[in-house]
Amino acid sequence: MTRGLLLAGAAIAFTSGVVLAQDAPESLLPPGFDQPAPSPTPTPTPVRTPTPSTTLAPGVTPVAPGGSEVVQPIPADPGPVDVSGVALTDIPSAEELEAMTSEELDDLFGLKPKYDIPPAARRSTERVGIIDADEGGLPVGSLARQPASIVRAALAATKGPLVSRWGHILMRRALASRLAAPDGMDPVEFAALRASALNAMGEHVVARALVQDVDTANYSAALTNAALGAYLGTGDIVGACPVVRLGRVEGDTTRWEMFEGICAAYTGETTSANNDLRRLLSRTEEDEQIDVLLAQRFAGAAGQGNRAVTIEWDGVEQMNPWRFALASALGEPLPENLSESLGNYYLKSSALIPALPVSQKLRGAEVAANSGIFSARAMVDLYSQLYANRQEEEDSAGLELATRLRDAYTDPAPAARLAAIKDVWGGGTPEYGRLVLTAYAAARLTPSGDFASDASQLIASMLTAGLERDAMRWSGVVEDGSVAWALLALANPRGAMVTDGQLDSFEGNDGSSGQAKSQMFLAGLAGLGRTDADNIAEYSNRLEVNLSAPTNWTRMIDKAAEADNAVLVAVLAGLGMQGTSWDQMTPRHLFHIVSALNRVGLEAEARMIAAEAVARA
Secondary structure, X not given: OOHHHOOOOHHHHOOOOOOOOOOOOOOOOOOOOOOOOOOOXXXXXXXXXXXXXXXXXXXXXXXXXXXXXXXXXXXXXXXXXXXXXXXXXXXXXHHXXXXXXXXXXXXXXXXXXXXXXXXXXXXXXXXXXXXXXXXXXXXXXXXXXOEHHHHHHHHHOOOOOEOOHHHHHHHHHHHHEOEEOOEOOOHHHHHHHHHHHHHHHOOHHHXXXXXXXXXXXXXXXXXXXXXXXXXXXXXXXXXXHHHHHHOOOOOOHHHHHHHHXXXXXXXOOHHHHHHHHHHHHHOOOHHHHHHHHHHHHHHHOOOXXXXXXXXXXOOOOOOOHHHHHHHHHHXXXXXXXXXXXXXXXXXXXXXXXOOOOHHHHHHHHHHHXXXXXXXXXXXXXXXXXXXXXXXXOOOOOOHHHHHHHHHHHHOOOHHHHHHHHHHHHOOOOOOHHHHHHOHHHHHOOOOOHHHHXXXXXXXXXHHHOOOHHHHHHHHHOOXXXXXXXXXXXXXXXXXXXXXXXXXXXXXXXXXXXXXXXXXXXXXXXXXXOOOOHHHHHHHHHHHOOOOOOOOHHHHHHHHHHHOOOHHHHHHHHHHHOEOOXXXXXXXXHHHHHHHHHHHOOOHHHHHHHHHHHHHHO
């Protein structure tokens, strides 16, 4: 099937009409009217012989040679002649100039630069991204022949986190790949949609790298907004200045003016920057003045602009990205009423901001690991830094955890290492981010029947980092029908069919609420093709799930799989996994996601998502 013909039917869900093409334009004029008229033979124009100009006395009528009067009035006084292209009445008064910001003055006098990269060094927007195909990215032309309306709608609808860690990792890979824009979509719009989706997922570092792959002179308002969101999410305030100096923005003009003041200060215009921010503070509502004060403090650190700015959080009841980014970059402590109630956006951002000390990143790092933003290696590195600086971090709540994590790797006794791993997990059902933290420590354990009761969590921990070959070493230890066995049945890279009896055994041992694990296990097996159609039909009835009921989304992802388009499948899979809790994922969605990924060559991701579903259900 030709990829360019993808989703002809599914496009109805996103577009309101169909444009029909014709071989050649058809003239709407009657015959003969669309033919050019013959050019007439040019007639020579008589050339008037110029006569010397003569100054006439008042009241004397000019007379042409031969006695005839020249009927041509003498022109009136034209007034002030404009030779600059600027009407004199448009020049502002001194009072108006005094009230203008430095940015407005630059616009008025044409001093604002149009670009910051020499013409010979400018980059094409034909392909935008940070991971090429030979670096693990997806194929460059995957979306080039796809309907722009479908890609636009799918990316624009990605407005939040994904419930699946492995789904998040796949979506990030697709959005960060070096790709050509879909047919009919402007490449800058495509970059803006991708960067906005990455920001919504909490991937501010990747979004920042993506927007930096586009020259700032080419930015649209949407890409500028996405770029500012990425810079705020990473606490990189000054990094946004090339965008601010050249770009334009939609929406929050106050934030834009604060950015302008800071960037002016860091380009040496300290006095004008301070004046601009002072005027902005005077016209800002009282509950938002904290934002301008933070901007003044940040701008005051530039050059000779040092000035005392007192930050008072009294009366501030809400956090916003600007306040969090500026306070973090400045090392300004947050009041307890705000720091204790931070949402996931701020926690993820805190893990990414370099200015924050390690001890303040730990809380956000677990959320980032749970989401897929942080890898297992990144988590180990973070706690290793904490342990290395234990003399300075004696009061840190994470120091004991860092110590036990070290024991999980270095203790010579396997049983002691397992005990340390379980201490890292904490009591009861461990948080998924803690499983990510112990992935490599779990892989170092030699499989043993003595550890069989913890095998399901050990295997789930290994699979958070994609260590399926290490996990498969436990296949001779785990019991058929157990959760550990089910995880291996899905994660096995060689594949193996699951029988009716094995399915029955797993269902009988399933103690999850509403048999959610059995439902996800069946959906994963069906998507990977690891059990036969009779078993799927029988257990769908027994578990009261319908894996085949069609929706607009299921039709689209299935057609994308038929066309073998991995990027579009990944984007649609990400769209189908949006949510804040795994309870929001249905077996039907999981089946279509796993099946589509498996068909387009993303079989490893399909296996990891299916196993994750069983582990987290």
